[in-house]
Amino acid sequence: MAERVTDHRRGPRRRGAELEAAILAATRAGLVERGYASLSMDWIAERARTSKAALYRRWGTVGELVVYTHARLVRSLLTVPDTGSFASDMRAMLRSTADVMDSEYGELLRGVLAEIMKNQELAAEARRQLADSGPQAMDEIYRRGIERGEVRPELRGTRTMTVALDLLRSEFILGGTPIPDAAIDDILDTVYLPLVRLPD
Amino acid sequence: MAERVTDHRRGPRRRGAELEAAILAATRAGLVERGYASLSMDWIAERARTSKAALYRRWGTVGELVVYTHARLVRSLLTVPDTGSFASDMRAMLRSTADVMDSEYGELLRGVLAEIMKNQELAAEARRQLADSGPQAMDEIYRRGIERGEVRPELRGTRTMTVALDLLRSEFILGGTPIPDAAIDDILDTVYLPLVRLPD
DNA sequence: CAATTAGAGAACAGCTAGTTCTCTAATTGA
DNA sequence: TCAATTAGAGAACTAGCTGTTCTCTAATTG
Numbered sequence: 001m002a003e004r005v006t007d008h009r010r011g012p013r014r015r016g017a018e019l020e021a022a023i024l025a026a027t028r029a030g031l032v033e034r035g036y037a038s039l040s041m042d043w044i045a046e047r048a049r050t051s052k053a054a055l056y057r058r059w060g061t062v063g064e065l066v067v068y069t070h071a072r073l074v075r076s077l078l079t080v081p082d083t084g085s086f087a088s089d090m091r092a093m094l095r096s097t098a099d100v101m102d103s104e105y106g107e108l109l110r111g112v113l114a115e116i117m118k119n120q121e122l123a124a125e126a127r128r129q130l131a132d133s134g135p136q137a138m139d140e141i142y143r144r145g146i147e148r149g150e151v152r153p154e155l156r157g158t159r160t161m162t163v164a165l166d167l168l169r170s171e172f173i174l175g176g177t178p179i180p181d182a183a184i185d186d187i188l189d190t191v192y193l194p195l196v197r198l199p200d
Numbered sequence: 201m202a203e204r205v206t207d208h209r210r211g212p213r214r215r216g217a218e219l220e221a222a223i224l225a226a227t228r229a230g231l232v233e234r235g236y237a238s239l240s241m242d243w244i245a246e247r248a249r250t251s252k253a254a255l256y257r258r259w260g261t262v263g264e265l266v267v268y269t270h271a272r273l274v275r276s277l278l279t280v281p282d283t284g285s286f287a288s289d290m291r292a293m294l295r296s297t298a299d300v301m302d303s304e305y306g307e308l309l310r311g312v313l314a315e316i317m318k319n320q321e322l323a324a325e326a327r328r329q330l331a332d333s334g335p336q337a338m339d340e341i342y343r344r345g346i347e348r349g350e351v352r353p354e355l356r357g358t359r360t361m362t363v364a365l366d367l368l369r370s371e372f373i374l375g376g377t378p379i380p381d382a383a384i385d386d387i388l389d390t391v392y393l394p395l396v397r398l399p400d
Numbered sequence: 401c402a403a404t405t406a407g408a409g410a411a412c413a414g415c416t417a418g419t420t421c422t423c424t425a426a427t428t429g430a
Numbered sequence: 431t432c433a434a435t436t437a438g439a440g441a442a443c444t445a446g447c448t449g450t451t452c453t454c455t456a457a458t459t460g
Contacts (some may be wrong), residue, residue, distance in 0.1 A: 015426070042415085051439050101294060116373065167367075213457065250407070251410090256407080
């Protein structure tokens with residue numbers, strides 16, 4: 001004698017990529033509206049108008065879902081500016097990365113970093129994402145810098161090449177957002193450029 | 201008609217500092233045995249053989265308790281070696297810091313960093329702890345380096361002075377533990393020492 | 401020695417993580 | 431074309447945690 005007022009099982013049922021897109025959108029919405037700390041599978045399922053079962057079929061925890069969402073989003077956020085010189089390319093890239101950290105994506109990044117700190121298994125995958133994305137864009141800028149004869153070619157691909165980005169992330173973690181221009185100038189002019197610039 | 205087999209209300213009751221010490225010990229034990237992700241007020245209260253009420257009277261959340269525990273512990277962990285030269289002092293300090301990151305304290309540090317990522321209110325206090333502790337020890341080593349005429353005196357107290365520690369923390373977050381000697385050598389020999397050493 | 405403070409123990413409501421049902425729409429392939 | 435399979439929707443449920451609020455009573459204070 002169960003009365004069902006609305007049975008969504010009748011409606012058009014989303015599947016596969018379409019459903020996944022709705023779930024990822026709901027995850028981003030959750031990060032923006034409630035923050036990483038208050039994100040829950042229940043909330044995401046309701047927001048995406050799907051069921052928890054559909055979520056758990058794909059991801060085991062909220063953390064996995066956040067890391068996956070980050071992986072899907074991070075590629076579209078990288079900007080590789082070409083402004084004419086290595087120094088201004090780097091400055092533009094760091095500034096735009098800092099701006100992204102201060103946008104809604106910042107909460108996603110915070111979630112991924114929190115997950116790295118919390119979860120040993122996920123840490124490897126999340127670290128790979130962070131260790132790949134930034135340096136990849138950086139490498140393009142550095143390559144052009146070598147061609148122009150502005151920077152030391154032997155440093156390409158080494159830890160030194162990514163020092164600027166490491167320090168910017170440090171600033172994000174320890175200083176929060178927004179990241180002032182002064183911090184970026186400091187990283188570049190005092191630390192990074194003296195290191196990589198060719199001695200004349 | 202309630203039968204009480206054991207009523208601990210009769211026994212000697214701990215208070216103040218004594219009780220707090222037991223709670224902090226239980227918190228550290230929880231971090232080691234279960235990890236930051238599985239830490240709960242319930243577990244800590246049971247482990248410290250006290251009540252949740254006593255915990256909530258002091259701290260509002262597990263995060264606060266973890267950050268407080270960190271604050272209490274961090275001072276005793278700083279080592280300021282005096283080995284005869286600035287370079288070897290720094291190497292010894294970074295190595296010992298890296299070793300601490302690989303000890304049970306590492307899980308506490310992970311907890312504090314996770315809390316910074318998760319909780320906006322606590323972040324300020326936790327950041328202050330991290331931003332103060334390391335540089336403080338560093339400053340002593342740097343001061344001696346200036347006296348010996350080994351490093352550029354104008355960098356004392358600037359962002360540049362702490363670059364080595366920032367990069368080590370980056371390594372901890374993105375690379376995990378243990379931190380190999382090669383990473384420390386790289387940070388020092390390729391990045392840090394060329395920056396701060398006096399040109400001859 | 402009386403009044404006050406604070407710990408112990410317990411119960412509780414509310415929320416979340418995961419799991420596991422049933423029912424049924426959409427897809428596949430013989 | 432139709433039967434079999436896959437997978438989403440909805441719901442129920444257990445277990446565990448948070449944060450609060452009782453009562454009882456030990457320890458401290460004045």
